[in-house]
Amino acid sequence: MKRPDKKTLQRIQNVVLAIGMVMLVVAAAFPLLGVWPEGMMLMRYVFAAGAATVLAVRLTEMYDGKNLRVKRLHTLEKVSALLYCVSAFLLFFYGNRLGGGDWIGFLLAGALVQIYTSFMIQHEEEKDARKDA
Secondary structure, eight states: OOOOOOHHHHHHHHHHHHHEEEEEEEHHHHHHHHGGGGGHHHHHHHHHHHHHHHHHHHHHHOOOOEEEOHHHHHHHHHHHHHHHHHHHHHHHTTTTGTTTTHHHHHHHHHHHHHHHHHHHHHHHHHHHHHHHH
């Protein structure tokens, strides 16, 4: 079987990453809004699956460029995915108490790191493109 090229692999990773992020958002929104309290156990599993999906995609992503700052930012994206996994662990660890507030803290920390890296990677790549032109 033929291996997919880099562009196809990136597209697949982007789609899987988007699905994982949507799973995180939906699973986090239900308990925070108090919607469907009977399905809390299901939401924990959806959240954990989303966190695992995001972590798997982040661990398989590769940066081939030479910019060390962008390389570090991609490493920060992996840290963000680990924070999502810690948040999922805390959801299970605290039982029916909704993980206290700790899971929300790790979720927000991961989201803030994710937002920062997405803007900075784009900024650095645009700066590199201007420099090369």
